Amino acid sequence: MLDNLQLLFVWAPIINLQVILDGIFVGAVFALSAYGLALVWGVMNIKNLAQGDFVIMGGYLALSLHYLGIPLPLILIIVVALMFVFGWGIYILIIRRIIDQDMFVSLLATFGLSLLLQQVLNLFYGPEVQTIDMKMGAYDAFDYMVSIPYSKVLSLILAAIITFCVVVFMKRSRMGQAIRATAQDPRAARVLGIDTDRVYAFTFAFNAALCGAAGVLVSIIWVIQPFYGITYSVRSFAIVTAAGLGNLPGVISAAFGIGLFEKYTGMILGTAYEVAAPVAILLIVLIIRQISMKRNRQPVR
Amino acid sequence: MCFGSFYHFGVTGPALAKVEGDTITLGSALSFTGKYATNGIHTQRGYDFAVDRINSTGGVKVGGKSYKLTVKYYDDESTPARGAQLAERLIQQDGVDFMLGPYSSGMTKAIAPVSEKFGVPMIEAEGASRSLFTQGYKYLFAVLSTTDLYLPGSVHFAADQKKSIGKSPSDTKVAMAFEGDPFSMDIRAGLVDLIKEYGMKIIIDDQLPADLSDMSTTLTKVKALKPDILIVSGHSKGAATAARQIDEMKINVPIIAMTHCESAKVHEKFPNASTGFLCPTQWVPDIDKKDPMFGTAAQWNADFIKAHPEYSSVPYQSAQASAAVYVWKEAFEAANSFDKDTVRDAIAGVEMETFYGDVKFGPDGNNIAKPMFLRQIGADGSYNLVGSFADLAYPRNVKY
Incomplete structure (x- = not known):
C-alpha cells in the first residue's frame, strides 16, 4: 500500500492522470444508471434492485446487434428503444401491482426480477464473459504511460449527449414536466389532469432505456457476464444515496466522485477493493446523515 | 447393530453389487447440467472412451476371469451439495465400491469426504486444487497435476x-x-x-x-x-x-x-x-508418452476425434478422464481382488506410463510423476x- 502511494505521488505522478481519466470514464457510465434509479425511486418510490441487470441486458442486446454488423450509433438507438418497450412491459406486468405496497414488496419483486433476468441471460448467452471489441485503438501520451482508448472517449461523448437529451427532456417536454409534477405530489398532479399511471409507466420505461444505454457503453469499454449486474446496482444505490433523489447535477457529480474514489482505491489497495469502494461510500453517507439528523432532532414542545 | 447389518444385506446384497457376473460397476456424479456442464460432458466422453476400449480389448482380468467395466452416472447439476448426496446414493443404495471423480475441484471437495467416510476408493481426473491433498484423505487419488x-x-x-x-x-x-x-x-x-x-x-x-x-x-x-x-x-x-x-x-x-x-x-x-x-x-497430444492400451498420446487423440468428430481439438479434460479409467484397470489387476482396501493399496502402488503421462501417486494421493506443461x-x-x-x-x- 505504501509502495502504491509512493508510486502515485513520488515515482510516477503522471499516472494520476490515467487514474483520473479512468475514474471519469467510469463515472459517466454510472451516472446514467444512477439517474434512472433516482427517477424511479423519486417518482414512484420503487427501489429497483434489478437496475444492474437492466444494464447487463442492454449490454447483451448490444452484443447481439454488434454480431449482426450494425454500427454503434444505430445499436445505441435500437437498444434504447427495445429497453424502453421492455421497461413498459415490466411495468404493466409487475411494477403496477406493487406501486402502492410497502417497501419490502418492491424490494422482493425487483430482486426476483433481477434473479430471473440473470438466469435468462445465462440461458441465452452462457456464463462466459463477453465484450464488443470496437478495434478503435488508443491514444498514448507521456511515453506510453497514459493510454486513452478511443472507445472510452466515445462512450464519454455518448454519455454526455444522452445526459444532455435527458436534461432538455425533463425541463422542456410535456412528459418531463408531468414526471416532475408527479414526483412532487401525485395527488395534485392527478387533480390537474395528469394520468399518473401513464407517467409511472413512462418513468419506468425511461429508466430501463437509460440502463440499456449504459449497458451499451459497458459492453464496449469493459466486459459483460450475466451475473455482473449486482455491481452496477450497488454503485447506482451508492450514488443515489450520496446525491439524493431528483437532483440530476448531484447524481452526475456523485457518479464522477464515486468513479474517481473507486479508481484511487483500486490503485492504492488493489483491484479487489474497487468494488468495495462504493459500498464504503454508501456506509459513510448513511452514518453522516444519521449524525446530522440526530443533531436536528428536537423534542416536540 | 443387528438391524443395521440386516438392512445392509437387504439393500445391497442381491440386486446391485459393484461386481456382478462379469461386470465391474464404477460410479460417478458428474455435471451434465449447470455451469460445469460443458466440461462435465468432456469428462464423461473421456471415461466412456476408455471403458469401451478396455472392454473391447479383453476387459479387466482378476483371478483368471475377464470382467467388463461399466460406469453408473448421476447428474450433480454442478451443485456441491447435490454431488455429495449422489455420492452417498451411489455407495449406499447402488452398492458402488469404486468411484470415478466428478468435474472441478469444488465438486471433488464435496464428494471426497463421502467416499472417504465409506472407505470407497476414488480415482479422480478433474480436481486439481492442492488443498484436496492436504486433508489426509486415504481413498482419494488424482491422475492430474495439482494447482501449485x-x-x-x-x-x-x-x-x-x-x-x-x-x-x-x-x-x-x-x-x-x-x-x-x-x-x-x-x-x-x-x-x-x-x-x-x-x-x-x-x-x-x-x-x-x-x-x-x-x-x-x-x-x-x-x-x-x-x-x-x-x-x-x-x-x-x-x-x-x-x-x-x-x-x-x-x-x-x-x-x-x-x-x-x-x-x-x-x-x-x-x-x-x-x-x-x-x-x-495438463496434457498436450504431442508429448512423447505411450501405453499398450491407447498407444501414443497422438494416437489417443486421433482415436478420440474419430469417436467424437465434433471436436477440432480435444480438451485435456477428456484425456485425463480416460487415464483415470485406465488406472482402475491396472489397480484391479494388480490387486487381483475386489476388496476395497486391497484395491486401494494397489492404486497407491500403481506406477505406470500412459499416453497421458506417467502416473505414480504420492502419499497424499496426487500424481507426482506427471509434469505440467x-x-x-x-x-x-x-x-x-x-x-x-x-x-x-x-x-x-x-x-x-
Missing part, C-alpha cells in the same frame, strides 16, 4: 532469462494479479514460495474481485513499474478481461503467464495482445509447447 504446479515454469523462465544476460535471478521484478477464490489462491501459493526461493521482488500483488470487469488500475501499475513477468489467474473471465485490457493499454511485459487462455479463447478475441502468452495445460501462443494462434527458456519466444513478440 500450474505456473512455476513461467517463473523459472524469468529466472533463466536473467541468467542468460549475466544477471542474478533475484533482479527479477514480478507482478501478480490473482482472484481470491481457492483455485487461484492455490496457484498463487505455489508461486510465492518459488519466487521467495529465487529472491525475486514481487512489485505488484493485487487481488482481483470475483465479478471482475475492469482491472485497469492493476495494469496502470504494471505500466509504471515495468515488471519482467506478469502472472494472472482468475478463471476464464480473468483471462478475457486481462487480455482485453492488456491489448487496450498496450502492456509490454516480456513474459505474461495466465491460466484459462484456451477456455477464454484469448487468441480468437485478441489475436494481437495474446501473442506470446504462456498458458499452463506450458504452451506459448504464437502469432498465428498456435499453441507451442515450451520446455525450457530456449524454446520461449522472448520477449513477447507483439506490436501494438
Whole structure:
C-alpha cells in the first residue's frame, strides 16, 4: 500500500492522470444508471434492485446487434428503444401491482426480477464473459504511460449527449414536466389532469432505456457476464444515496466522485477493493446523515 | 447393530453389487447440467472412451476371469451439495465400491469426504486444487497435476532469462494479479514460495474481485513499474478481461503467464495482445508418452476425434478422464481382488506410463510423476509447447 502511494505521488505522478481519466470514464457510465434509479425511486418510490441487470441486458442486446454488423450509433438507438418497450412491459406486468405496497414488496419483486433476468441471460448467452471489441485503438501520451482508448472517449461523448437529451427532456417536454409534477405530489398532479399511471409507466420505461444505454457503453469499454449486474446496482444505490433523489447535477457529480474514489482505491489497495469502494461510500453517507439528523432532532414542545 | 447389518444385506446384497457376473460397476456424479456442464460432458466422453476400449480389448482380468467395466452416472447439476448426496446414493443404495471423480475441484471437495467416510476408493481426473491433498484423505487419488504446479515454469523462465544476460535471478521484478477464490489462491501459493526461493521482488500483488470487469488500475501499475513477468489467474473471465485490457493499454511485459487462455479463447478475441502468452495445460497430444492400451498420446487423440468428430481439438479434460479409467484397470489387476482396501493399496502402488503421462501417486494421493506443461501462443494462434527458456519466444513478440 505504501509502495502504491509512493508510486502515485513520488515515482510516477503522471499516472494520476490515467487514474483520473479512468475514474471519469467510469463515472459517466454510472451516472446514467444512477439517474434512472433516482427517477424511479423519486417518482414512484420503487427501489429497483434489478437496475444492474437492466444494464447487463442492454449490454447483451448490444452484443447481439454488434454480431449482426450494425454500427454503434444505430445499436445505441435500437437498444434504447427495445429497453424502453421492455421497461413498459415490466411495468404493466409487475411494477403496477406493487406501486402502492410497502417497501419490502418492491424490494422482493425487483430482486426476483433481477434473479430471473440473470438466469435468462445465462440461458441465452452462457456464463462466459463477453465484450464488443470496437478495434478503435488508443491514444498514448507521456511515453506510453497514459493510454486513452478511443472507445472510452466515445462512450464519454455518448454519455454526455444522452445526459444532455435527458436534461432538455425533463425541463422542456410535456412528459418531463408531468414526471416532475408527479414526483412532487401525485395527488395534485392527478387533480390537474395528469394520468399518473401513464407517467409511472413512462418513468419506468425511461429508466430501463437509460440502463440499456449504459449497458451499451459497458459492453464496449469493459466486459459483460450475466451475473455482473449486482455491481452496477450497488454503485447506482451508492450514488443515489450520496446525491439524493431528483437532483440530476448531484447524481452526475456523485457518479464522477464515486468513479474517481473507486479508481484511487483500486490503485492504492488493489483491484479487489474497487468494488468495495462504493459500498464504503454508501456506509459513510448513511452514518453522516444519521449524525446530522440526530443533531436536528428536537423534542416536540 | 443387528438391524443395521440386516438392512445392509437387504439393500445391497442381491440386486446391485459393484461386481456382478462379469461386470465391474464404477460410479460417478458428474455435471451434465449447470455451469460445469460443458466440461462435465468432456469428462464423461473421456471415461466412456476408455471403458469401451478396455472392454473391447479383453476387459479387466482378476483371478483368471475377464470382467467388463461399466460406469453408473448421476447428474450433480454442478451443485456441491447435490454431488455429495449422489455420492452417498451411489455407495449406499447402488452398492458402488469404486468411484470415478466428478468435474472441478469444488465438486471433488464435496464428494471426497463421502467416499472417504465409506472407505470407497476414488480415482479422480478433474480436481486439481492442492488443498484436496492436504486433508489426509486415504481413498482419494488424482491422475492430474495439482494447482501449485500450474505456473512455476513461467517463473523459472524469468529466472533463466536473467541468467542468460549475466544477471542474478533475484533482479527479477514480478507482478501478480490473482482472484481470491481457492483455485487461484492455490496457484498463487505455489508461486510465492518459488519466487521467495529465487529472491525475486514481487512489485505488484493485487487481488482481483470475483465479478471482475475492469482491472485497469492493476495494469496502470504494471505500466509504471515495468515488471519482467506478469502472472494472472482468475478463471476464464480473468483471462478475457486481462487480455482485453492488456491489448487496450498496450502492456509490454516480456513474459505474461495466465491460466484459462484456451477456455477464454484469448487468441480468437485478441489475436494481437495474446501473442506470446504462456498458458499452463495438463496434457498436450504431442508429448512423447505411450501405453499398450491407447498407444501414443497422438494416437489417443486421433482415436478420440474419430469417436467424437465434433471436436477440432480435444480438451485435456477428456484425456485425463480416460487415464483415470485406465488406472482402475491396472489397480484391479494388480490387486487381483475386489476388496476395497486391497484395491486401494494397489492404486497407491500403481506406477505406470500412459499416453497421458506417467502416473505414480504420492502419499497424499496426487500424481507426482506427471509434469505440467506450458504452451506459448504464437502469432498465428498456435499453441507451442515450451520446455525450457530456449524454446520461449522472448520477449513477447507483439506490436501494438
